[in-house]
Amino acid sequence: MNQEKAADGQGKTPKIRLRGVKKSFGDNHVLRGIDLDIGEGESIVVIGGSGTGKSVLLKCILGLLRPDEGLIEVDGEDVSRLRGKDLERMRRKFGMLFQNAALFDSLPVWENVAFGLIEGDRMNKKEAHKIALQKLAAVGLDEEVAGLFPAELSGGMKKRVGLARAIATNPEIVFFDEPTTGLDPIMGDVINDLIVQIVHDLGASALSITHDMASARKIAHRITMLYQGRLIWSGTVAEIDTTDNAYVKQFIHGHAEGPIAMPVLRP
Amino acid sequence: MGFIQLIGRTFLAFLAAVGRLAIFTGVALSHCVRPPFYGRNLLRQMVEIGYYSLPVVGLTAIFTGMVLTLQTHTGFARFQAESVIPQVVVVSITRELGPVLAGLMVAGRIGAAMAAEIGTMRVTEQIDALTTLATNPFKYLIAPRLVAGVICLPILVLIADIIGVFGGYLIGTYKLDFSAGAYLQNARAFLEPMDVISGLVKAAVFGFLIALMGCYHGYNSQGGAQGVGAATTNAVVSASILILSFNYVITELFFAR
Structure with a gap:
């Protein structure tokens, strides 16, 4: 993605603003103080190893998990204070592509x-069906797929249906949880292209989490790295290749040796 | 000291579990009476619980009625009291065996299915997806199941009562040489409305408990296939225990003097 969009978001109230967000599960301190701003129309990618709390971060912003400490604002509203209908109203701003698509097994694709x-906007079924077909076409799926059930789809098709669902309500903010995980490189790139195009067309802010660097480079205006519950580096796609940060260098090059130690027991 | 600590820890864990269940029940009940209502989901659950449980409940009821008649006959014949067999059969079925056996059969069939379905939705993030689509999972998934359980179980039990008594009638008339008219007259004359009503009240409570346990264990399942399996087992076991214990409590409330 080009860098102009990223600049657009600066100087205004951020679409999403996180300050000192902490979340623990028992003794496991997953998030240890996250500060992050996402501007309007900006696409941020959070990279980091498995189990570093990337999904927890998304769930905290969505209000699926409540942070132990810190501030999460969406359009200046504190998410942690919202309840009931106010929380539902706030969630209508979001669309989310889940890691394994999380399609409802009991319902056909459309x-x-x-x-x-x-269910959310109380639109009549006929009109909703028409929009569903348009959104499926936007992710490259034809009408024949609309009548199938999720169990009849391949992994790549599920992701595309999940993507169509995420954008069906024209959300202001879209989250992508590991959008290319489990896909072959070609299908991964197709999904990346769709994400770039959809975020551009919607004019939405996007937050993606991934450990796929090809995906991160393609869909991000700005990349930030989560390690041990903190965002340890943030910069543009161009900056990530020239950074001196040893953690980022080890991660993007996929080296086993480096400051990020993997607890592997050797015989 | 370690042993006392263990007892204390177990007791506290038990209290915490009861508290979690109480909160879950309160939230679920509040969503049963607040719009929006999902009529299509309620209808689907009523078909699942009511219609598809009919064969298993009907078979259980007919064989129970037949066996009960045979067993009562072998016992009562010792005292030359065969004439009261229809009364004993009809009261046993309407008050106890109809609701309890139908409840246990439905707990096995529906409680397990609910826990497995909702548990799978939990571990595959479908419940999170519902929430992000501005749909409350309690309203969409749990309230329709609870309401369907409370409506369908009494209907199933009423049908089970009729089939069970018919099973007794078949054995009584064709095997034990009762006259058909006398069997039915004896059964009807002794039956009081409260016998049937108490059974239907039990059925409604059992229906609620079955759906509650299925939903609660499914909703809180964790850890993939193993977690869903554990949730399914827990749903059936806890619903069965609750059915048997609430059966005593309701019987005490209705009939204890």
């Missing part, structure tokens, strides 16, 4: 895509 329109 109803999965139209779910937010039918």
Whole structure:
């Protein structure tokens, strides 16, 4: 993605603002003080190893998990203080692509895509069906797929249906949780292209989490790295290749040797 | 000291579990009476719980009625009291065996299915997806199941009562040489409305407990396939224990003097 969009978001109230966000599960301190701003129309990618708390970060912003400490604001509203209908109203701003798509097994593809329109926005089924077909076409799926059930789809098709569902309500903010994990490189690149195009067309802010560097380079305006519960580095796509940060260098080059130690027991 | 600590820790864990269940029940009940209501989901659950449970409940009821008649006959024949067999059968079925056996069969069939379905939705992030699509999982998944359980179990038990008594009638008339008219008259004359009503009240409570346990264990399942398996087992076991214990409590409330 080009860097102009990133500049657009600066100087305004951020779409999403995190300050000192902490979250623990028992003795496991997953997030230890996260500060992050996401501007309007900006695409941020959080990179980091497995189990570093990337998904927990997304769930805290969505209000699926409550942070132990810190501030999470969406359009200046403190998410942790919202309850009931106010929380639902705030969630209508979001669309989310889950790691394994999380499609509803009991519903056909088109109803999965139209779910937010039918149940959330109370749109009539005929109109929702029409929009679902448009959104499926936007991710490269034809009408024949609309009547299938999720169990009949391949991994790549599921991701695309999940993507169509995430954008069906034209959200202001879209989250992508490991959008290319489990896909072959070609399908991964197709998904990346779709994400770039969709975020551009919607004019939405995007927050993606991934450990796929090809994906991060393609969809990000700005990349930030999560390690041991803190964002230890932040910069543009161009800056990531020239950084001196040893943790980032080890991660993007995929080296086993470096400051990030993997607890592997050797015989 | 270690042993006392263990007892204390177990007791506290038990209290915490009871508290979690109480909160879950309160939240679920509040969503049963607050719009929006998902009529299509309620209908689907009623078909699943009511219609598809009919064969298993019907078979259980007919064989129970037949066996009960045979067993009562072998016992009562010792005292030349065969004439009261229809009364004993009809009261046993309507008050106890109809609701309890139907409840246990539905707990095995529906409680397990609910826990497995909701548990799978939990571990595959479908419940999180529901929430992000501005749909409350308690309203969409749990409230329709609870309401369907409370509505369908009494209907199933009423049908089970009729089939169970019919099973007794078949054995009584074809095997034990009762006259058909006398069997039915004896059964009807002794039956009081409260016998049937108490059974239906039990059924409604059992229906609620089955759906509650299925939803609670499914909703809180963790850790993939193993977690869903554990949730399924826990749902059936806890629903069965609750059915048997609430059966005593309701019987005490209705009939204890």
